Amino acid sequence: xxxxxxxxxxxxxxxxxxxxxxxxxxxxxxxxxxxxxxxxxxxxxxxxxxxxxxxxxxxxxxxxxxxxxxxxxxxxxxxxxxxxxxxxxxxxxxxxxxxxxxxxxxxxxxxxxxxxxxxxxxxxxxxxxx
Numbered sequence: 001x002x003x004x005x006x007x008x009x010x011x012x013x014x015x016x017x018x019x020x021x022x023x024x025x026x027x028x029x030x031x032x033x034x035x036x037x038x039x040x041x042x043x044x045x046x047x048x049x050x051x052x053x054x055x056x057x058x059x060x061x062x063x064x065x066x067x068x069x070x071x072x073x074x075x076x077x078x079x080x081x082x083x084x085x086x087x088x089x090x091x092x093x094x095x096x097x098x099x100x101x102x103x104x105x106x107x108x109x110x111x112x113x114x115x116x117x118x119x120x121x122x123x124x125x126x127x128x129x130x
Contacts, residue, residue: 001040001052008055009036011073015080016106030116035109051105054098061087 001009013032040048059072061083072080087099110116117123 001036005052005055006033006036008059008072009033011080012055012058012084012102013106013109015077015084016103017081017110030110030113032106032109035112036105039105039108047101050098050101054102057095057098058084058087058102065090 010033013036014027014030017030036051040051043051062068062070062072062075065086066083072083075083084099084102087095088103090096090099111120111122
């Protein structure tokens with residue numbers, strides 16, 4: 001991936017766990033770029049192309065989805081999360097699916113983190129700690 005795409009990934013992937021409610025991760029707890037690199041090494045050509053296009057859609061979403069003349073990086077983490085949420089329920093199928101692909105990559109990176117699994121109760125803890 002190019003440096004620009006890695007920059008996009010560093011903005012987009014943490015935004016799936018960036019809203020003010022629900023499960024949140026602290027800055028630096030998850031290595032999203034490592035998770036992305038692992039995914040890209042195992043993915044086929046079509047999947048890698050899809051990921052690249054998905055990042056492009058996500059970072060341009062403030063313009064085509066939000067109607068704002070601002071960049072994705074200028075939004076707060078919460079605003080980014082809400083925008084990605086809107087993409088995941090978009091009326092156009094490919095937008096929904098590419099958003100889901102990015103969310104899948106973010107989830108795989110999240111659950112490689114021991115702290116994330118402990119806080120979520122994923123490994124069978126009786127009480128999740130949000």
